[in-house]
Amino acid sequence: MGRQADTRPISPSGGAVLRFLTAAIGARAVVEIGTGCGSSGIWLLRGMRPDGILTSVDVVPEYQQSARESFQAAGFAANRARLIHGRAMDVLPRLNDAAYDMVFVDAALPEYPEYLKESLRLLRDGGIVAFNNALDATPADDGPLSGPDPGTEAMRETGRLVREDDGLIPLLLPIGEGMLAAIRGA
Numbered sequence: 001m002g003r004q005a006d007t008r009p010i011s012p013s014g015g016a017v018l019r020f021l022t023a024a025i026g027a028r029a030v031v032e033i034g035t036g037c038g039s040s041g042i043w044l045l046r047g048m049r050p051d052g053i054l055t056s057v058d059v060v061p062e063y064q065q066s067a068r069e070s071f072q073a074a075g076f077a078a079n080r081a082r083l084i085h086g087r088a089m090d091v092l093p094r095l096n097d098a099a100y101d102m103v104f105v106d107a108a109l110p111e112y113p114e115y116l117k118e119s120l121r122l123l124r125d126g127g128i129v130a131f132n133n134a135l136d137a138t139p140a141d142d143g144p145l146s147g148p149d150p151g152t153e154a155m156r157e158t159g160r161l162v163r164e165d166d167g168l169i170p171l172l173l174p175i176g177e178g179m180l181a182a183i184r185g186a
């Protein structure tokens with residue numbers, strides 16, 4: 001499964017959170033941003049209803065092929081996962097409003113604020129958005145002349161947007177890479 005730096009699989013504790021959340025809300029329709037090689041997808045599918053469908057987006061088709069094989073090896077029928085190849089901000093606008101129970105975000109950190117906006121459009125009332133790497137977006141130390149890291153700045157901005165949105169019930173879980181979750185209120 002994915003071991004390269006840019007397809008780092010979710011930690012087992014982070015995966016357990018995904019399984020817990022999807023099971024708690026009886027998720028049937030989930031969007032994942034950042035398929036990677038399928039680790040988080042397996043955790044999501046394990047928590048979802050048996051007829052649930054995972055829609056997962058990634059920009060690297062080879063990773064998605066690997067994820068497809070991982071899902072099959074884990075015992076999930078091919079029709080449980082709809083893998084869409086493309087950049088998240090090209091694909092997400094094509095998905096239907098209020099049609100999803102959960103969105104899990106684990107892709108390009110600088111785009112997290114945009115993913116939040118799209119996620120809130122995609123979620124039904126009571127749906128959950130969850131961002132991985134909420135505590136792990138630490139910039140490499142490039143010395144005193146290095147500027148602000150765009151990923152870290154974007155993660156902070158996403159946290160601020162979530163906290164300041166009265167329509168959301170937020171939760172920061174210091175588990176694994178850190179998971180920022182929010183329930184979309186009615």
Ligand SMILES: C[S@@+](CC[C@H](N)C(=O)[O-])C[C@H]1O[C@@H](n2cnc3c(N)ncnc32)[C@H](O)[C@@H]1O
Pocket residue numbers: 002006007008009010033034035036037038039040041057058059060063086087088089106107108111
């Ligand atoms: C950390 S990995 C995801 C790991 C996966 N969630 C797991 O636990 O197995 C991040 C993934 O995001 C994908 N990615 C990066 N930028 C993206 C973008 N703009 N749109 C879609 N996918 C992107 C990368 O190709 C990579 O597979």
